[in-house]
Amino acid sequence: MTKLYSLPAYKAARDKEGMARGMAVRFSNHVATEMAADGDLEPGPVPPVQESIELSCLKQLMALEDETKALKAPEVESLLLMPLHEIPKSPNVRAEGYSRENPHPLVSDHGGQYGYSVGPKYEPISTKDVARRVRDEIKAGVKAKTLPKASYSVRSSHRSIRIEISELPQDFPVLNPERVRLEAAEPHVFHPDCHYPRFTPEAKALVEKVEGFASAYRYDRSDSMTDYFDTNFYLDVGISHIDENKARTEILASVAESR
Numbered sequence: 001m002t003k004l005y006s007l008p009a010y011k012a013a014r015d016k017e018g019m020a021r022g023m024a025v026r027f028s029n030h031v032a033t034e035m036a037a038d039g040d041l042e043p044g045p046v047p048p049v050q051e052s053i054e055l056s057c058l059k060q061l062m063a064l065e066d067e068t069k070a071l072k073a074p075e076v077e078s079l080l081l082m083p084l085h086e087i088p089k090s091p092n093v094r095a096e097g098y099s100r101e102n103p104h105p106l107v108s109d110h111g112g113q114y115g116y117s118v119g120p121k122y123e124p125i126s127t128k129d130v131a132r133r134v135r136d137e138i139k140a141g142v143k144a145k146t147l148p149k150a151s152y153s154v155r156s157s158h159r160s161i162r163i164e165i166s167e168l169p170q171d172f173p174v175l176n177p178e179r180v181r182l183e184a185a186e187p188h189v190f191h192p193d194c195h196y197p198r199f200t201p202e203a204k205a206l207v208e209k210v211e212g213f214a215s216a217y218r219y220d221r222s223d224s225m226t227d228y229f230d231t232n233f234y235l236d237v238g239i240s241h242i243d244e245n246k247a248r249t250e251i252l253a254s255v256a257e258s259r
Helices: 006-015 021-037 048-071 074-080 093-097 127-143 177-185 201-215 241-258
Strands: 151-156 160-166 234-239
Touching: 127 151, 127 160, 127 201, 160 201, 160 241, 177 241, 201 234
Parallel strands: 160 234
Antiparallel strands: 151 160
Protein backbone atom coordinates (compact mmCIF):
# COMPACT_ATOMS: atom_id res chain seq x y z
CA MET A 1 0.00 0.00 0.00
CA THR A 2 1.39 3.39 -0.99
CA LYS A 3 0.98 6.64 0.97
CA LEU A 4 1.85 10.27 0.62
CA TYR A 5 5.21 11.08 2.16
CA SER A 6 6.67 14.44 1.13
CA LEU A 7 4.38 16.57 3.33
CA PRO A 8 4.84 14.41 6.49
CA ALA A 9 8.58 14.28 5.84
CA TYR A 10 8.63 18.05 5.54
CA LYS A 11 6.77 18.53 8.82
CA ALA A 12 8.97 16.01 10.62
CA ALA A 13 12.13 17.63 9.35
CA ARG A 14 10.90 21.08 10.26
CA ASP A 15 9.42 20.31 13.70
CA LYS A 16 11.45 17.38 15.03
CA GLU A 17 14.82 17.83 13.36
CA GLY A 18 14.78 21.63 13.65
CA MET A 19 15.70 22.17 10.00
CA ALA A 20 15.18 25.52 8.33
CA ARG A 21 12.12 25.64 6.12
CA GLY A 22 14.04 25.60 2.85
CA MET A 23 16.23 22.70 4.00
CA ALA A 24 13.17 20.79 5.21
CA VAL A 25 11.59 21.10 1.76
CA ARG A 26 14.70 19.75 0.07
CA PHE A 27 14.97 16.93 2.62
CA SER A 28 11.36 15.83 2.19
CA ASN A 29 11.61 15.91 -1.61
CA HIS A 30 14.81 13.87 -1.49
CA VAL A 31 13.26 11.22 0.77
CA ALA A 32 10.09 11.05 -1.32
CA THR A 33 12.05 10.74 -4.57
CA GLU A 34 14.30 7.96 -3.24
CA MET A 35 11.45 5.93 -1.77
CA ALA A 36 9.13 6.48 -4.73
CA ALA A 37 11.84 5.05 -6.98
CA ASP A 38 11.51 1.78 -5.07
CA GLY A 39 7.74 1.78 -5.65
CA ASP A 40 6.97 2.09 -1.94
CA LEU A 41 5.81 5.68 -1.72
CA GLU A 42 4.18 8.36 -3.80
CA PRO A 43 5.81 11.81 -4.02
CA GLY A 44 2.80 13.45 -2.40
CA PRO A 45 1.78 17.12 -2.50
CA VAL A 46 4.30 19.95 -2.53
CA PRO A 47 4.69 21.45 0.96
CA PRO A 48 2.93 24.85 1.26
CA VAL A 49 6.20 26.54 2.18
CA GLN A 50 7.69 25.70 -1.22
CA GLU A 51 4.66 27.20 -2.92
CA SER A 52 5.20 30.43 -0.97
CA ILE A 53 8.88 30.43 -1.86
CA GLU A 54 8.11 29.95 -5.55
CA LEU A 55 5.44 32.67 -5.38
CA SER A 56 7.89 35.03 -3.68
CA CYS A 57 10.49 34.38 -6.39
CA LEU A 58 7.87 34.95 -9.07
CA LYS A 59 6.92 38.30 -7.54
CA GLN A 60 10.57 39.33 -7.38
CA LEU A 61 11.08 38.40 -11.03
CA MET A 62 7.99 40.38 -12.03
CA ALA A 63 9.22 43.43 -10.10
CA LEU A 64 12.65 43.09 -11.71
CA GLU A 65 11.03 42.88 -15.14
CA ASP A 66 9.06 46.08 -14.49
CA GLU A 67 12.23 47.83 -13.33
CA THR A 68 14.09 46.65 -16.44
CA LYS A 69 11.32 47.95 -18.67
CA ALA A 70 11.56 51.33 -16.97
CA LEU A 71 15.32 51.41 -17.49
CA LYS A 72 14.86 50.84 -21.22
CA ALA A 73 13.07 54.17 -21.68
CA PRO A 74 14.54 56.28 -24.51
CA GLU A 75 15.75 59.02 -22.18
CA VAL A 76 17.62 56.48 -20.04
CA GLU A 77 19.17 54.82 -23.09
CA SER A 78 20.49 58.22 -24.17
CA LEU A 79 22.11 58.63 -20.76
CA LEU A 80 23.91 55.30 -21.16
CA LEU A 81 25.59 56.59 -24.32
CA MET A 82 26.79 59.83 -22.70
CA PRO A 83 30.37 60.30 -21.47
CA LEU A 84 30.54 59.98 -17.68
CA HIS A 85 31.39 63.63 -17.03
CA GLU A 86 28.42 64.83 -19.12
CA ILE A 87 25.74 62.86 -17.29
CA PRO A 88 23.47 65.40 -15.51
CA LYS A 89 22.58 64.97 -11.86
CA SER A 90 19.12 63.44 -11.76
CA PRO A 91 17.06 61.52 -9.18
CA ASN A 92 18.24 57.95 -8.69
CA VAL A 93 15.60 55.34 -7.84
CA ARG A 94 17.88 53.20 -5.71
CA ALA A 95 19.41 56.18 -3.91
CA GLU A 96 15.97 57.63 -3.14
CA GLY A 97 14.96 54.23 -1.76
CA TYR A 98 17.68 54.60 0.83
CA SER A 99 16.81 58.26 1.56
CA ARG A 100 20.04 59.47 -0.01
CA GLU A 101 20.89 62.53 -1.99
CA ASN A 102 21.44 62.16 -5.71
CA PRO A 103 24.62 60.15 -6.28
CA HIS A 104 27.72 61.99 -7.45
CA PRO A 105 28.34 61.59 -11.21
CA LEU A 106 31.90 60.37 -10.55
CA VAL A 107 31.20 58.10 -7.55
CA SER A 108 28.74 55.22 -7.76
CA ASP A 109 26.56 54.54 -4.73
CA HIS A 110 26.91 50.73 -5.25
CA GLY A 111 23.14 50.40 -5.63
CA GLY A 112 22.52 51.73 -2.14
CA GLN A 113 23.99 48.83 -0.20
CA TYR A 114 26.87 50.63 1.55
CA GLY A 115 27.57 53.98 3.19
CA TYR A 116 27.74 56.90 0.78
CA SER A 117 29.10 60.42 1.16
CA VAL A 118 30.94 62.64 -1.31
CA GLY A 119 32.54 65.98 -0.46
CA PRO A 120 31.42 69.04 -2.44
CA LYS A 121 34.92 69.54 -3.90
CA TYR A 122 35.65 65.90 -4.72
CA GLU A 123 37.44 65.07 -7.95
CA PRO A 124 39.76 62.17 -8.81
CA ILE A 125 43.08 63.74 -7.78
CA SER A 126 45.99 62.41 -5.72
CA THR A 127 46.27 62.87 -1.96
CA LYS A 128 49.35 65.00 -2.64
CA ASP A 129 47.20 67.46 -4.59
CA VAL A 130 44.50 67.37 -1.89
CA ALA A 131 47.12 68.15 0.77
CA ARG A 132 48.39 71.08 -1.27
CA ARG A 133 44.90 72.55 -1.56
CA VAL A 134 44.19 72.01 2.15
CA ARG A 135 47.40 73.86 3.05
CA ASP A 136 46.31 76.79 0.90
CA GLU A 137 42.89 76.88 2.56
CA ILE A 138 44.42 76.76 6.03
CA LYS A 139 46.79 79.63 5.16
CA ALA A 140 43.83 81.64 3.89
CA GLY A 141 41.92 80.89 7.12
CA VAL A 142 44.80 82.04 9.31
CA LYS A 143 45.20 85.19 7.21
CA ALA A 144 41.48 85.94 7.49
CA LYS A 145 41.70 85.21 11.25
CA THR A 146 39.04 82.49 11.04
CA LEU A 147 41.72 80.09 12.32
CA PRO A 148 44.10 80.77 15.20
CA LYS A 149 47.73 81.41 14.35
CA ALA A 150 49.47 78.07 14.86
CA SER A 151 51.49 75.39 13.10
CA TYR A 152 49.41 73.18 10.80
CA SER A 153 51.22 70.11 9.51
CA VAL A 154 49.50 68.48 6.52
CA ARG A 155 51.15 65.21 5.52
CA SER A 156 49.98 62.87 2.81
CA SER A 157 50.75 59.32 1.73
CA HIS A 158 49.28 57.15 -1.00
CA ARG A 159 45.90 56.68 0.71
CA SER A 160 45.91 58.87 3.81
CA ILE A 161 46.20 62.46 5.04
CA ARG A 162 47.30 63.41 8.54
CA ILE A 163 46.80 66.95 9.86
CA GLU A 164 48.39 67.92 13.17
CA ILE A 165 47.80 71.26 14.89
CA SER A 166 50.53 72.51 17.22
CA GLU A 167 52.06 75.63 18.76
CA LEU A 168 48.66 77.11 19.52
CA PRO A 169 48.51 80.52 21.26
CA GLN A 170 49.11 80.56 25.00
CA ASP A 171 45.57 81.69 25.75
CA PHE A 172 43.90 79.12 23.47
CA PRO A 173 42.00 76.58 25.64
CA VAL A 174 42.78 73.03 24.49
CA LEU A 175 41.65 70.55 27.14
CA ASN A 176 38.53 70.46 29.29
CA PRO A 177 39.73 71.25 32.87
CA GLU A 178 37.00 69.09 34.45
CA ARG A 179 38.10 66.06 32.40
CA VAL A 180 41.76 66.62 33.31
CA ARG A 181 40.96 66.88 37.04
CA LEU A 182 38.83 63.71 36.95
CA GLU A 183 41.53 61.72 35.14
CA ALA A 184 44.11 62.88 37.68
CA ALA A 185 41.90 61.96 40.65
CA GLU A 186 40.70 58.67 39.15
CA PRO A 187 43.42 57.47 36.75
CA HIS A 188 41.97 53.94 36.45
CA VAL A 189 38.40 55.00 35.67
CA PHE A 190 37.17 55.47 32.11
CA HIS A 191 35.40 58.78 31.53
CA PRO A 192 33.44 58.75 28.23
CA ASP A 193 33.60 61.76 25.96
CA CYS A 194 29.81 62.09 25.98
CA HIS A 195 29.88 62.84 29.72
CA TYR A 196 33.19 64.68 30.03
CA PRO A 197 34.47 65.98 26.68
CA ARG A 198 38.21 65.75 26.20
CA PHE A 199 38.55 69.03 24.30
CA THR A 200 37.11 72.46 24.98
CA PRO A 201 34.39 73.71 22.60
CA GLU A 202 37.02 76.00 21.00
CA ALA A 203 39.46 73.14 20.36
CA LYS A 204 36.70 70.85 19.08
CA ALA A 205 35.47 73.53 16.66
CA LEU A 206 39.03 74.08 15.41
CA VAL A 207 39.59 70.37 14.70
CA GLU A 208 36.22 70.06 12.94
CA LYS A 209 36.88 73.14 10.82
CA VAL A 210 40.28 71.90 9.66
CA GLU A 211 38.87 68.41 9.11
CA GLY A 212 36.17 69.94 6.92
CA PHE A 213 38.81 71.38 4.57
CA ALA A 214 40.08 67.88 3.76
CA SER A 215 36.69 66.11 3.90
CA ALA A 216 35.45 68.35 1.09
CA TYR A 217 37.77 66.40 -1.27
CA ARG A 218 36.89 62.97 0.07
CA TYR A 219 34.37 60.26 -0.75
CA ASP A 220 33.49 57.43 1.60
CA ARG A 221 31.49 54.32 0.70
CA SER A 222 32.54 52.30 3.74
CA ASP A 223 30.33 50.09 5.89
CA SER A 224 31.99 49.21 9.20
CA MET A 225 29.18 46.77 10.07
CA THR A 226 30.37 44.44 7.28
CA ASP A 227 34.08 45.40 7.43
CA TYR A 228 33.82 46.99 3.99
CA PHE A 229 36.02 50.03 3.44
CA ASP A 230 36.12 52.13 0.29
CA THR A 231 37.42 55.71 0.30
CA ASN A 232 39.86 57.74 -1.75
CA PHE A 233 41.89 58.50 1.39
CA TYR A 234 41.77 58.06 5.16
CA LEU A 235 41.81 61.22 7.27
CA ASP A 236 43.21 61.90 10.73
CA VAL A 237 43.08 65.38 12.29
CA GLY A 238 44.18 66.24 15.81
CA ILE A 239 46.04 68.52 18.18
CA SER A 240 49.65 67.57 18.93
CA HIS A 241 50.44 65.63 22.10
CA ILE A 242 52.93 68.33 23.06
CA ASP A 243 50.18 70.95 23.19
CA GLU A 244 47.87 68.57 25.05
CA ASN A 245 50.51 67.71 27.64
CA LYS A 246 51.33 71.39 28.09
CA ALA A 247 47.66 72.24 28.66
CA ARG A 248 47.29 69.32 31.07
CA THR A 249 50.31 70.40 33.10
CA GLU A 250 49.01 73.98 33.36
CA ILE A 251 45.55 72.82 34.51
CA LEU A 252 46.96 70.50 37.18
CA ALA A 253 49.37 73.22 38.36
CA SER A 254 46.47 75.62 38.84
CA VAL A 255 44.62 72.94 40.83
CA ALA A 256 47.64 72.44 43.10
CA GLU A 257 47.97 76.17 43.71
CA SER A 258 44.32 76.51 44.69
CA ARG A 259 44.70 73.94 47.48
